[in-house]
Amino acid sequence: MSNKRRLWQIFGPVLCAFILLLVVFLIPWEKTFSKQTIYEAAASQNTTVFKGSTMKQEAFDEGYVPFYGSSELSRFDPLHPSIIAEKYQRNYRPFLLGGPGSQSLAQFLGMQGTVKQLRNKKAVVIISPQWFTKRGQDPNAFALYYSPLQACNFLLSAKNNVADRYAAKRFLEMPDVKGEIKNSFKQIAEGKKLTTFQKFYLENRRQMLRNEDNFFSSFQLRDRVNKIHQRAKILPSAYSVKALNRVAKEQAEMHTNSNNLGIDNTFYRTRLSKKVLKRLKGSQRNFDYVHSVEYGDFQLMLEQFAKQHTNVLFIIPPINGKWMKYTGLSSKMYQESVAKMEHQLTSQGFENIADLSRRGSEKYFMEDTIHLGWRGWVAVDQAVRPFMKQPNERYNYDLSNYYFSKKWQNKDNVKRINLTDKERLKAK
The missing domain is CATH 3.40.50.1110 (SGNH hydrolase)
Structure with a gap:
């Protein structure tokens, strides 16, 4: 058995599963x-x-x-x-x-x-x-309610105005805001437009999160x-x-x-x-x-x-x-x-x-x-x-x-x- 075939037998199913999962979460599901x-x-x-x-x-x-x-x-x-x-x-x-x-x-x-x-x-x-303590929102509590989906929604509609810049600065103070979403908040906080890559990333990330929301939001209801x-x-x-x-x-x-x-x-x-x-x-x-x-x-x-x-x-x-x-x-x-x-x-x-x-x-x-x-x-x-x-x-x-x-x-x-x-x- 050739090395290529042996590698495919080992990694092929994993790769196919990953591609299938990616397709499932990137295609809009109603x-x-x-x-x-x-x-x-x-x-x-x-x-x-x-x-x-x-x-x-x-x-x-x-x-x-x-x-x-x-x-x-x-x-x-x-x-x-x-x-x-x-x-x-x-x-x-x-x-x-x-x-x-x-x-x-x-x-x-x-x-x-x-x-x-x-x-x-x-x-x-x-x-x-x-709520109206000196520091305001408790970062640990914010982590419980932080939604990357809603962060994407905010970022993709944000304008260069006082309210959106203020919001972006406040979100940046929360430890759970990370990665490219955090970088995008920095852009908005500084009054800059999102880069082409950031828009591409956020649009695709939002679609995946929307599909997750559709799949899982009815689970574990109290x-x-x-x-x-x-x-x-x-x-x-x-x-x-x-x-x-x-x-x-x-x-x-x-x-x-x-x-x-x-x-x-x-x-x-x-x-x-x-x-x-x-x-x-x-x-x-x-x-x-x-x-x-x-x-x-x-x-x-x-x-x-x-x-x-x-x-x-x-x-x-x-x-x-x-x-x-x-x-x-x-x-x-x-x-x-x-x-x-x-x-x-x-x-x-x-x-x-x-x-x-x-x-x-x-x-x-x-x-x-x-x-x-x-x-x-x-x-x-x-x-x-x-x-x-x-x-x-x-x-x-x-x-x-x-x-x-x-x-x-x-x-x-x-x-x-x-x-x-x-x-x-x-x-x-």
């Missing part, structure tokens, strides 16, 4: 998902779905509404938005996007694949003031369908805020009876041992949410919504009042950060804001130290329900590059903008 799969994905908070495009695109075309947030979306008590929407057959279904650590920068990147599907549509954003159906049974048959608050009170009483902080028993037992509690007493007295790079990252989300003419409801939650007192977190500082967020929103035309930030001392409003639950979710629904009933209109926003600046990120004593009804109508 796939549609069943309604049941999309329904499961909407509540799963699956990171593969978050980082992909196809599942979200189909869901938004089917009328699902993105609920952008972080770890509060995981608090699946019976008053959760997904369960309320299911119970009362709302004309929308929340599609939960985010989990622990999914801050503005990760959310902005994840939004890149659904520009067309969210044009002139609605969205809900739950802002976590805890099955919460039974949980939604079971917990929906706890809710009153007819919608009533009073009745929902009664259920919230009953549920909260059962689940917070092990401590005097109004914290869910399981969270308290597993996360707050006596040793941990002792260490945390007074530990947050120097926390600062007023000075943060996160305000620039948050502006990226606003830029994306403006580009899509998306009508957005922003929800600003409180912090557990007893927890604030125990850890020494400054209420004055917290309200300063909220005022700064609201100023950034309203000055640019984002006027749908549900400010719940002062309600952290209300009994059963929070599920643990910083997350909404029970009566808090009822309050969220009181904002979401009328917002969803509003007719869909094309929203035009008046954005300012000032909000990317270090000056804004470090600005103190920002005042809320209180618009009268007449001024709001004039602004629209």
Whole structure:
């Protein structure tokens, strides 16, 4: 047997398999998902779905509404938005996007694949003031949500403007951005056009990632369908805020009876041992949410919504009042950060804001130290329900590059903008 034949027998199958795999991932593959799969994905908070495009695109075309947030979306008590929407057959279904650590920068990147599907549509954003630390996006958390597919989408549509240059610079600070994608971000950050090779690479890389997305985005979905159906049974048959608050009170009483902080028993037992509690007493007295790079990252989300003419409801939650007192977190500082967020929103035309930030001392409003639950979710629904009933209109926003600046990120004593009804109508 000749050496060539022997080599072919050894390496031929491997080479053929590689070529076949390359063809499979480079040729465009179209796939549609069943309604049941999309329904499961909407509540799963699956990171593969978050980082992909196809599942979200189909869901938004089917009328699902993105609920952008972080770890509060995981608090699946019976008053959760997904369960309320299911119970009362709302004309929308929340599609939960985010989990622990999914801050503005990760959310902005994840939004890149659904520009067309969210044009002139609605969205809900739950802002976590805890995102607004000095450094902003946690790099380790960003790694969990980093999507090379969405990075390719961003790079291939990027322009030489303040927003895209700022975004590219921020992505370059994240350790998981590597290789040719990182080199391409450098080009955009410096205000340069992508090279011919970079465009070629990104187009082919994007096609491979699209095929991977089509193949794998329905795998390992967190099955919460039974949980939604079971917990929906706890809710009153007819919608009533009073009745929902009664259920919230009953549920909260059962689940917070092990401590005097109004914290869910399981969270308290597993996360707050006596040793941990002792260490945390007074530990947050120097926390600062007023000075943060996160305000620039948050502006990226606003830029994306403006580009899509998306009508957005922003929800600003409180912090557990007893927890604030125990850890020494400054209420004055917290309200300063909220005022700064609201100023950034309203000055640019984002006027749908549900400010719940002062309600952290209300009994059963929070599920643990910083997350909404029970009566808090009822309050969220009181904002979401009328917002969803509003007719869909094309929203035009008046954005300012000032909000990317270090000056804004470090600005103190920002005042809320209180618009009268007449001024709001004039602004629209």
